[in-house]
Amino acid sequence: MIKVFHHPFSTSCRFVRLICGEYGVPVEFVVEKPWERRRDFLLMNPAGTLPVLVENDGPPICGATVIMEYLDETRGYTMGDRRLMPGHAETRAEVRRLVDWFLGKFDGEVVGYLVHEKIFKLEIPRGQGGGEPDSAVLRAARANIRHHLKYIGWLTATRDWLAGQRLSFADLAAAAALSCVDYLGEVPWDDDETTKAWYGLVKSRPSFRPILADRILAIPPAATYVDLDF
Amino acid sequence: MIKVFHHPFSTSCRFVRLICGEYGVPVEFVVEKPWERRRDFLLMNPAGTLPVLVENDGPPICGATVIMEYLDETRGYTMGDRRLMPGHAETRAEVRRLVDWFLGKFDGEVVGYLVHEKIFKLEIPRGQGGGEPDSAVLRAARANIRHHLKYIGWLTATRDWLAGQRLSFADLAAAAALSCVDYLGEVPWDDDETTKAWYGLVKSRPSFRPILADRILAIPPAATYVDLDF
Known part of the structure; x- marks a missing residue:
């Protein structure tokens, strides 16, 4: 059995959820709030970051790209045409570059802020940095997303899918971030x-x-979120 | 022939130089100053980050961990016992976690600042953010390095090497950052x-x-830098 510690509104966590879905891996998802710095969670991942995957009694697999490689190495070979990592070293490098782009750069310049x-x-809590959104930060993120x-x-x-001719981890990383x-309601x-x-x-x-199907009580999703013909 | 665009005082670039040394890959190194945002460099890597590797007429391979996987996939299988990526999926995950730790967290909290x-x-140039070091930033980095x-x-x-029983990419990433x-002269x-x-x-x-052998004219290395019995 696989358990994944995640937060519903994290690009890296959504990316891992999509991979598990595509690879047909049954998962028990556990919501973790990393800002709480829960002791047992820090013992699993001293970096204190999400996502973390644990398979049976195995060691924690920490971080989205580490989990991506782990799931591909342990399940990918059974996927045939639907494998999300291509076979050729150069195309693999392009997939990994784009995954880093969306989980790192796009998340850091846009998603993380919003x-x-x-x-x-x-x-x-307000004393720990909570409160109203900072409008200068929102403005920066809204400018960055256009690029x-x-x-x-x-x-x-220029390509059929983001990294080449087939759906790959790169498409899932980008879609996880955009979602x-x-x-x-912040995608123009x-x-x-x-x-x-x-x-x-x-x-x-x-x-x-x-x-x-993800929802936050205080914030309903934008009208187009669920609509497949948005 | 392999060409690597790098900067001598970048953790990620030193990591790639160490891998090339360990795997016996002949490389032409080209120094790039990413803050200049040179047009031809941005065309190779739109993220504008180092390192970038180009093999013959192949596409640019961008980013340290992407290059690590590329070199391991194209050369690692010839290395036998000296391969820097272990064979088992769980140990591979531990190597990748630690590489991310040192190139990401340690670099971001310590090396990058210093x-x-x-x-x-x-x-x-002073108008673009150059000038004297900010002592508050130095203080933060000096506190962080102890952790x-x-x-x-x-x-x-608890282990022979950082990720287990054998020298791996994790040791090179950590040593690249520390170097x-x-x-x-900032390592206690x-x-x-x-x-x-x-x-x-x-x-x-x-x-x-x-x-x-790396040197900066204006700053000689600390006394222990070259000393193998520091």
Whole structure:
């Protein structure tokens, strides 16, 4: 049995949830709030970050790209055409570069800001940095997302999928990031039609359904979040 | 022929130089100053980050962990016992977790601050953020390094090498990070004897020699930098 410690509005965690869905891995998901720095969680992952995967009595597998490689190494070979990591070293490098881009750069410049300001700050006590969103931070994130959408647009216009001819981990990483922002109604979809069409394809996959069912009580999702013809 | 774009005082770049040394890969190294945002460099890696590797007419391989996997996939199988990535999925996950720790967390909390304040700011024009080091930043980095040394000490006290019984990418990542800080005389070696002994072993390897020869004109290395019995 696999257990994954995650938070519903984390790009890296959504990425791992999508991989588990695509690879048909049954998982027990446990919500963790990393800002609480729970002792037993820090013993599993001293970095204090999500996601963390534990398989049976095995050691904790920490971090989204580490989990991606682990699931691909232990399950990918059974997936045939639906394997999310290509076979050739150069194409694998391109998949990994894009996964790093979306989990690192895009998350750091866009998703992390918006989710922290609009969602996490509702839950974090005021004395520890919670409270109203900082409008300067929101403005920066809204400026940054346009550059990223252009880049995704360029990729989807020149390739079938983000990293090449087949759906790969890169598409799941990008869609995981966008989905967090989309919940908050912060994706200017009309900027780029090819990006929108590509996202529609990923969003329609069965692996995406649990993510479209995520809800926060205080913030209902944007009107287009669940709509497959947004 | 392999070309690697790098900067001598970057953890991620030193990590890749060490891998190339260990795997016996002949490389032409090209120094790149990423803060100049050179157009041809951005065309290779739109993220604008180092290191970038190009093999013959192949596509750019961008980022330290992407290069690590690429070199291991294309060369590692010839290395036998000296392969830097273990065979078992769980141990591979531990190597990757620690590589992420040292290139990400340790670099972000310690090395990046010290190198930026003490080295890069000498080269960056004053109007673009160059100038004297910020003493508050130096103080933070000096506090942070003690926690990291303790963690390395715990790892080296409980295992032969950082990730297990054999030298792996994890040791090279940690040593790459420490070497940048050691040049600046900022490693409190006396805090932890097992860490010091482990670093002495890695530092004595032939792959480390080019790194010990790195010099910045304005800043001579600390007295212990080259000394193998520091």
